[in-house]
Amino acid sequence: MELTAQQIADILKGTIEGDPTISVTTLSKIEEAEKGSLTFLANPKYTQYIYATNASIVIVNNSFSPDKPVTSTLIRVEDSYSAFATLLDAYNQIKQNKKGLSKLASISASASLGEDCYVGEFVSIGNQVQIGNNVKIYPQCYIGDNVIIGNNTIIYPGVKIYSDNEIGNDCTFHAGVVIGSDGFGFAPQSDSNYKKITQIGNVKIEDNVEIGANTIVDRATLGSTIIRRGVKLDNLIQVAHNVEIGENTIIAAQTGISGTTKIGKNCLIGGQVGIVGHLVIADGVKIAAQSGVGSSIKEEGTMVQGSPSFDISTYRRSYIHFKNLQKIVTRLNKLEKNQKKP
């Protein structure tokens, strides 16, 4: 991709200050930008870099007024950050240009695919699968029998979707994601063996959900494990059977949610959090990283920390005292010594 300052200014409806014929081939941060790259200045903290950058073109706010000479060509716009984001999206569209069904994929005759889909090499698509329009399935993915996938969903290499699961529109699943593996359910037997409890439910993932690499969503024992619209799951997360995660909840990497727990909408859950099974977490709850949630949280917007977790400000106060426990014990020793004095 090679674009001139003039072409970019036309896209962004901006004004050029410098050489309209100068061209760029890549996007960079202002502090790392080399010749041939385009960058932007939005945060005033980074203003210093514009005087030293090697970027060929810098997008700046109309309000930007340099203190020293700038060698890069400038494109002035109302909001440089938004303008850059617009260009990022355009750049990404060009990257995501894969099209067509590979002859090296295995697609069941009973599967249906919409228009403009991409199916890469060594993908396996099972019987009665229904795939919408403009879906991109990268190499080596597995789409089991009876799976339904909506429009515009992107499935990166090596994703495994077991049979009978339902995926919405505009979702993105990263490499190694597993959808619909068996829930972890075993009934103890009299001889200390365990008997597997057959897991015949499925997973339902609504629209606009992003799931990070190697994250797992287990199928329900009966019924469905449900990920509501707008949920964002980071990498290496465990979502157990029959869990429900509410709309627009964000969960950071390596968190685990045990079976049948129901999480509200608009929650923010940190990394490496563990949540035990059969709980209900209210809307808008915030859980600090590495916390262990052992009981339901009923009040909306509650913030918790600790393992087991409790109110975050109480936790932080207790933790300061924990750091000082040696001093506390020393004070106790002294009190005891003084008290013994006649």
Next chain:
Amino acid sequence: MELTAQQIADILKGTIEGDPTISVTTLSKIEEAEKGSLTFLANPKYTQYIYATNASIVIVNNSFSPDKPVTSTLIRVEDSYSAFATLLDAYNQIKQNKKGLSKLASISASASLGEDCYVGEFVSIGNQVQIGNNVKIYPQCYIGDNVIIGNNTIIYPGVKIYSDNEIGNDCTFHAGVVIGSDGFGFAPQSDSNYKKITQIGNVKIEDNVEIGANTIVDRATLGSTIIRRGVKLDNLIQVAHNVEIGENTIIAAQTGISGTTKIGKNCLIGGQVGIVGHLVIADGVKIAAQSGVGSSIKEEGTMVQGSPSFDISTYRRSYIHFKNLQKIVTRLNKLEKNQKKP
């Protein structure tokens, strides 16, 4: 799958109360069941749902005596929960109906497979591999050279088994499982580099072991990493080199076990637990979720919590005081103030 009430009653040796010709196509929970589905009532807490359910058929205990009219057809049996479990297994058998060796798989001429095996598309089976009867290997699995797999084992899509490992009968490995990757062993060199220690051992997995999605069992440096019969590992677990896990031990998701640690049989280990290397954990030990086990546990049936972990009831008492540390410090302040008074 479509079955009538009469067919189901025949399988379960039950009595029909209602329409013997009514048919079902799916299994559901009683509180979610729609027309066309079969459900059951075992737990008295759910009795209320039977009067409102849309299920076409409900399996109930012989002892069930309705207080109000029930619209569903009932099938009465001695133990409705067991009867439903029997049907679940039958349903699952029908689901697991994949058969034959895909022409799109790569199977070494020197590999041997037993009867009634399934090998899916894009599976790679190496030299001298020995596979028993009725083994199901889903698409995109990798079975390295010299691997041995027993009878009736199910290997879901994308499992990677490195060369020279041994898998027993009746095992289930979920998508993304890795068996036999190198143990994490590096010898520090004088120049602060590290030299890899070659890992030439293997992994031995006995019968009736279930391993969850994206869980990893590393190969031994020398000798074997061993998973004994009946062990159940949840998703995203790390089992390091030369670990041994005893019979029927259950481990929840995201737990990590460091090198050369030996875990007894019938243990229950929670999620996100970490166990350091070279320890011995006795039989029947229970480890609370998110604990960090830093030393061997010699007494059978011990229960521990904390990071580092210690006796669970002591931990819980300490943790209550931890939550109240602010109050404890306030009391200390007061004592000191009082003592200073003349």
Next chain:
Amino acid sequence: MELTAQQIADILKGTIEGDPTISVTTLSKIEEAEKGSLTFLANPKYTQYIYATNASIVIVNNSFSPDKPVTSTLIRVEDSYSAFATLLDAYNQIKQNKKGLSKLASISASASLGEDCYVGEFVSIGNQVQIGNNVKIYPQCYIGDNVIIGNNTIIYPGVKIYSDNEIGNDCTFHAGVVIGSDGFGFAPQSDSNYKKITQIGNVKIEDNVEIGANTIVDRATLGSTIIRRGVKLDNLIQVAHNVEIGENTIIAAQTGISGTTKIGKNCLIGGQVGIVGHLVIADGVKIAAQSGVGSSIKEEGTMVQGSPSFDISTYRRSYIHFKNLQKIVTRLNKLEKNQKKP
């Protein structure tokens, strides 16, 4: 592989004590060695085993002087541990004998591969990919467009490398590794939805890096996520966007590093550690397992523990008092009671 005592002694320049024609087919630990296996004795703690071992051949130090009769054939060398390591490497070389480009791989016409490469079945190699000499790519790997891979790198089955990433020489990536998945970046919108921030940066991995199974390195938002030479990452680790990890740093399994954090060289980071984003960790820092690092660590060689973490010796002292909090509270109760007395 079958070798006689004479052949091994020739390789190691050692002296035989016993039968020079006896042969071995495998390598074992001294305490587990069976007939037909080769082992070694280096650590004096294991001397007892040499009198009972069934090993056909044992490599011992020149200085070894048995107290009782030994039935195995001995090969005496200056340093038995080093000699065994030399044999291990030779053994491994023979194991790693895969060669050639599989006809069942999909390799873009615009990709270039060096000499002596191995590309296994169902590998997908994209456009403009550049691969060096003696690179081994096992079955079912995905190498996206424009990826660059140096010489002698080994990529085990099912690794997924997204487009535009750069991998150095002499690296080893285990099964299920994901390189270059999108960083977890979403901008909150006014309607409580989130808008994905396009991640157009890449990942740069320098020479001699080993990455464990199912570990993930996300691509940068802009610029690069960087893993410096000699870094060793264990299994199931999360490395977020724009992280930088310094030379020869070692990180144990299931640790997570949040976005834009910069870790120094020669650090030792335990398992299940979490590090929050935008921090700087100095060289040579040691972080105990399960710690949560919440602020930058500026002093080289600092050792920390806890969640949030602080100085390790203070943590350990505080933790001892934490275990004894019941006793501390009992002492406080007694002090109060005594003080109230007239």
